[in-house]
Every structure is written in C-alpha cells, then in structure tokens.
Amino acid sequence: MNEINNWLTQLDQATQEWLGELGDDVTEAELMWQAFPDGHSIGSVLTHIAEVEGYWLHHIACGEPYHDLEAEVLNAAIDQGAVKWPTPPPHPLSFYKALLAKTREKTKLLIKALDNPNHTAMRGEREFTLSWLMTHVIVHEAYHGGQAVLLLLQQRMGK
Template identity: 35%
Template sequence: MIRDVEPLEGFGEPWGLLTAILEDGTREWRGEIWEEVGPEVMTWRPYPGGPSAGAVWLHLIMVELAWFGLKDDLTEAERAELLWDAIDVDEAIWPDAPAQPMSWYVALQDRYRQVSLAGIKKFGAADEVLGSGENRYTQRWIFGHVIQHEAYHGGQIVMLVTQALREQ
C-alpha cells in the first residue's frame, strides 16, 4: 500500500500540501478514539485542576486560530465558547471544559477549521516574515508549528480519553 497526501485544491503552494497534512493529522489522531464518548469523559481530569480532553481540545483550536492570525476576527461569543481568556497553558490554568460529548468538540473543531482554511487561502509567500523584534517567523514556520502543535495535543486528547475510559 502506498500512502500519500495530495495538496488540497484551491490553495497555492505550499499551502495546499501543508493544509492537506494538517487535515490528515487531525483525522489520524481523531481516529484513535474508537467510539463516541460522553461529557464525563471529555471533562475528566487526571488530577484536580489538571487538563481535561475537552480543555486541551479548546486550546488546540485556539492556538491554530491565533498562529494563523485569525483571533481578532472572533466575536466575544466565540472567544467565550473557546474559553479563550480562561485557559492559560503557560500557567497550567485549565478551567472546567464544557460538559459536552466528543461529537460537540469534533463539530467545534470542524467549524473553526473552516475559518482557518478560509484564512490560509489569503496567506502570502511562504518565506514572508511576520512579527517584530525577536519574535519573527516565516509563514512556512508558523504552519509547521501549527501542524506539530496539533499532533502533540491531539495525542494528549487521545491519552486523556483513554485514561478517563479506564477510570470509569
């Protein structure tokens, strides 16, 4: 069997290929969760104040929007839905995630992924530098970082769901 990732249509390069890789990675880690799980699994924490699968999922969505330069387009209701001002990974602040089943989180990520895809279509050259001072990045680096971040936290979500199911 040969596996390959074809660039998504409608995107200039390298964005078509990178977008296809991001989408493939999302399908990959989501596929590791074999069944629909309920709110009690999505909000379960391995220790008091720790991350839940739901909170990590919200963080994953937020970071994608932030790095792709789309956070300023969000409404206050959307920011509240994502717990934008409540989750602080750097300070290990993980508020209670919405008590919703996994399908709600999947739909939420799918909805915001569409926002990302629309934004990606407006990206400039891959070597365009964004930021200022010491915090300067190429568009290409930003996209790679989002892909890596998705894989890292997607794995955490799978682990937290698996652990929560074993604890039940």
C-alpha cells in the same frame, strides 16, 4: 501554492489521525474529566487546539481580529505554565468537532488566500515565516491530539 496546500494537507492528516483514535463515542463526562485538580481534560484540550490554530494562523499570519475561543467556550483562561486548565462545561463531542471543523475551514480560506509560501507576519517585534507558523500549529495539534487520546485511555483503562 503547492507548499501551502502541502501544509494544509499535513494539518488535516494529523487531525484525522488523532480524531480517529479518539473515536465517536466519547461521553460528556469523559470530555470533562480531569486526571488531577486543574489538570487537562479532553474538552479543554480540544478547545485549546482550535484556539491556538486561530491565534497563530488567523490572527498572527492573516491579521484577523483576535477571538478568545478559550474564554468563550471554557469561561476561563488556560494557564499552561501553571497547569491550570478549567473544567469545560458539558458539551457533546459533536460540539468540539464542530469547533475544530469551523476553525479549520477558516484556516484553509485564509491561508490559501495568502497565496505566498514566503509570507511573513509580525507578533510584536518578532517576525514569523508562514513555514514556521504552519509547522508550529501542526506540531502543537499533534501533541495535544495525542494527549486527548491518552486522557481517554487513562479513563477507560482505570487510571
């Protein structure tokens, strides 16, 4: 169980670091802004972070039914390969923080309930270890969290 707690602590620390850099005064316009047509926005990136955590840790690792958070919040799918990120609807930063917190709360409950750091899960024909799944989500979040901070800086520093 200590290994599981360590992974969850790492995930929380990564989140706290980039959320701290993002700050609390991000406007709805800043959350919706895209540097280029169909490009990333802070709001879509934050939704994507929650979506990926839910997909890999709730659905794949723990067998929960899949919940398409991106379609629900953004009313469209993100196509990362084609760089097509929908403009998010206007929501305050508190909306996205609540989305992330709700996802994390569920992650902690589900992953702790596994009580097995050697747990494996299947996605189609491929088997994933809990170690891989947790590492993937931690790295993914750090990448996109930094991206959200950079998008804010880009706006505020004059592009």
